[in-house]
Amino acid sequence: MNWSTHEANRLYGISKWGAGYFSIDPEGFLTVSPLKDDVSIRIVDILAAARERGLRLPLHIRFQDILEDRVRRINECFTTAIAEASYQGRYAGVYPVKVNQMREVVETLMTAGSRYNLGIEAGSKPELLLALSLHTNGERLLICNGYKDEEFIRLALMGTKIGKKVIVVAEKLEEIRSLVALSKEMGVRPLIGIRIKLATRSSGKWATSSGESAKFGLSTVDLLEALALLEQGGLKDSLRLLHFHVGSQIPDIQVITRSVREGARFYAKIVRMGFPLEYIDVGGGLGVDYDGSRSAVASSANYSLREYANSVVYGILDVCNEERVPHPTIVSESGRALVAHHSMIAIEVFGRIKKLNTLKQISLSPQAPKVVRDMLEIRETLDAGHYEEAFHDLVFYRQQAMSLFDLGYLDLHSRAIVESLSWEILAEIGRYYEGKSRMSDEMKDLIAGLKDQYLGNFSVFRSLPDWWALGQLFPITPLTRLGEEPTVKGTIADITCDSDGKVDCFIGDGEGENQREYLWLHELDQRPYYLGIFLTGAYQDTLGDMHNLFGRMDEAHVVLDKDEEGGWYIEETLKGDTVQDVLEENGYAPAELVRSMKLQVEQAIRSDVVRPNEGMRILAEFEKALSQYTYLRVSDREKATEE
Ligand SMILES: *Cc1c(COP(=O)(O)O)cnc(C)c1O
Numbered sequence: 139m140n141w142s143t144h145e146a147n148r149l150y151g152i153s154k155w156g157a158g159y160f161s162i163d164p165e166g167f168l169t170v171s172p173l174k175d176d177v178s179i180r181i182v183d184i185l186a187a188a189r190e191r192g193l194r195l196p197l198h199i200r201f202q203d204i205l206e207d208r209v210r211r212i213n214e215c216f217t218t219a220i221a222e223a224s225y226q227g228r229y230a231g232v233y234p235v236k237v238n239q240m241r242e243v244v245e246t247l248m249t250a251g252s253r254y255n256l257g258i259e260a261g262s263k264p265e266l267l268l269a270l271s272l273h274t275n276g277e278r279l280l281i282c283n284g285y286k287d288e289e290f291i292r293l294a295l296m297g298t299k300i301g302k303k304v305i306v307v308a309e310k311l312e313e314i315r316s317l318v319a320l321s322k323e324m325g326v327r328p329l330i331g332i333r334i335k336l337a338t339r340s341s342g343k344w345a346t347s348s349g350e351s352a353k354f355g356l357s358t359v360d361l362l363e364a365l366a367l368l369e370q371g372g373l374k375d376s377l378r379l380l381h382f383h384v385g386s387q388i389p390d391i392q393v394i395t396r397s398v399r400e401g402a403r404f405y406a407k408i409v410r411m412g413f414p415l416e417y418i419d420v421g422g423g424l425g426v427d428y429d430g431s432r433s434a435v436a437s438s439a440n441y442s443l444r445e446y447a448n449s450v451v452y453g454i455l456d457v458c459n460e461e462r463v464p465h466p467t468i469v470s471e472s473g474r475a476l477v478a479h480h481s482m483i484a485i486e487v488f489g490r491i492k493k494l495n496t497l498k499q500i501s502l503s504p505q506a507p508k509v510v511r512d513m514l515e516i517r518e519t520l521d522a523g524h525y526e527e528a529f530h531d532l533v534f535y536r537q538q539a540m541s542l543f544d545l546g547y548l549d550l551h552s553r554a555i556v557e558s559l560s561w562e563i564l565a566e567i568g569r570y571y572e573g574k575s576r577m578s579d580e581m582k583d584l585i586a587g588l589k590d591q592y593l594g595n596f597s598v599f600r601s602l603p604d605w606w607a608l609g610q611l612f613p614i615t616p617l618t619r620l621g622e623e624p625t626v627k628g629t630i631a632d633i634t635c636d637s638d639g640k641v642d643c644f645i646g647d648g649e650g651e652n653q654r655e656y657l658w659l660h661e662l663d664q665r666p667y668y669l670g671i672f673l674t675g676a677y678q679d680t681l682g683d684m685h686n687l688f689g690r691m692d693e694a695h696v697v698l699d700k701d702e703e704g705g706w707y708i709e710e711t712l713k714g715d716t717v718q719d720v721l722e723e724n725g726y727a728p729a730e731l732v733r734s735m736k737l738q739v740e741q742a743i744r745s746d747v748v749r750p751n752e753g754m755r756i757l758a759e760f761e762k763a764l765s766q767y768t769y770l771r772v773s774d775r776e777k778a779t780e781e
Pocket of ligand 1: 234236283383421424471473474475676
């Protein structure tokens with residue numbers, strides 16, 4: 139086949155999920171264009187610059203300009219929809235910090251969002267504290283969701299006291315009672331919101347956030363009681379916002395349309411009861427097209443930002459006009475769609491587990507067991523007319539051979555021949571059936587097992603928690619060699635000692651095939667082989683865990699240099715966890731560990747097991763290792779080939 143970067147783009151779906159930020163250059167390198175313009179940066183150049191600054195792989199790369207671009211785009215979509223619809227209210231986005239609480243991310247969003255009065259949403263006390271301190275403009279909203287105790291509400295009301303627009307959204311009736319009591323006690327007129335439960339349900343991986351048995355929000359019965367409590371407590375004028383949230387990553391625009399209309403109906407009815415609602419808060423859920431299929435499957439979304447904004451604006455407009463109530467300010471709490479694109483992970487492949495590592499030559503001794511000779515005969519008589527029969531014979535003899543081995547009648551050499559022959563035969567059958575659906579499940583399973591595993595220096599548990607826990611797909615592609623045809627079907631294994639530590643499901647072709655059990659990869663050679671995992675900016679940063687004590691990755695923050703044509707630089711580098719950091723986090727005192735190691739080395743020296751010099755070297759190595767990265771050091775070979 140005549141391979142070109144054009145084929146690579148199609149194979150990996152880069153222009154589909156890449157949303158204009160990622161593409162391939164003519165030399166086959168993956169590039170990023172943070173502003174979707176003609177400034178494009180090779181990711182491998184960023185790796186080289188990061189290495190110069192002392193950073194290591196796996197490397198987490200953030201593009202601040204993408205964050206800024208996302209803020210701009212979402213706001214422009216709403217402004218345009220509002221203008222086109224002659225909607226009388228405004229749009230006021232808020233950023234839900236739980237989606238990515240990292241300081242650099244929140245600060246960049248707050249700065250980029252100042253033109254649009256982008257507000258902030260907090261769902262816990264720590265998030266509220268960070269929101270209170272970063273939120274410095276009385277026009278921007280600060281929305282408090284989540285379950286709240288009195289201390290939480292008190293902190294929020296303190297924000298109101300110093301002139302911030304803090305809206306406390308009640309998730310249950312007790313919070314209304316606390317609000318009534320605490321606002322009297324503190325002498326503050328609070329701004330109150332109510333979260334309601336909609337009947338509209340989402341689909342996808344986060345569907346349980348919605349529907350009548352959702353964890354959060356008031357039922358209609360509770361809502362009426364809440365309204366009565368507010369009226370009795372003299373806080374009728376304080377009710378300003380109505381909130382609902384049907385779940386994250388809503389794949390289907392119809393769900394958005396239905397939920398917005400249902401929510402708007404609640405809004406209108408409450409306004410007509412004389413409550414001065416000013417805001418309708420449609421929550422999060424704006425989806426990201428991770429697999430590039432633009433369809434209603436879980437890892438995708440069948441709508442664009444523009445369509446989302448239109449659906450929200452027109453839905454509220456229609457209901458308000460029908461009900462003859464004023465058009466409220468529209469608040470949305472889009473987190474995923476703001477931050478997913480801005481970050482990626484670069485990993486290095488450091489090895490390959492080959493299934494087809496078969497024997498070059500098979501020589502049978504005259505005493506070779508019959509089962510081995512039978513297997514050999516299957517291979518020798520293999521022809522296209524009889525693949526199915528050959529497959530059944532193979533399964534039979536292979537099973538027989540394994541039983542003989544278990545009973546002690548087969549030696550290691552014979553077992554190696556049996557394994558080698560069966561992979562060879564399966565591979566040939568697999569090639570024949572490639573793309574044909576006429577395969578039994580048994581055959582599919584065995585052939586699926588033929589894929590090679592590429593070993594990636596990273597941890598799935600740390601870096602892709604939503605893949606591990608929920609099967610959420612992320613696009614993965616080689617960062618180099620995209621001008622060469624990849625010839626190996628592989629999966630990716632990480633470096634944790636856990637059989638779940640792997641990626642064995644990948645985005646499909648974006649045209650009907652939702653997902654694949656393999657990724658096309660290149661044959662490894664002397665050159666370093668890097669893979670990029672993309673769209674990891676939402677939720678993955680702080681959900682990740684410490685399995686096997688693999689800690690935070692090194693981070694590079696890439697910024698465009700607006701004064702230099704095509705220029706960019708690494709504005710900030712963050713070192714990931716050291717071995718010492720992760721041990722400390724688990725209650726070990728590094729000094730204690732060193733002391734205990736020293737005692738043992740001294741003992742070994744005293745009993746003449748090691749020479750004193752050697753003992754001291756061991757101790758020095760131990761101490762040095764404490765200050766190092768938790769991941770493997772793959773770069774030695776790489777340096778050797780570069781020099
Ligand atoms: C998680 C959450 C969000 C963010 O949702 P996204 O789908 O990431 O935009 C918004 N609002 C509430 C109440 C949430 O719980």
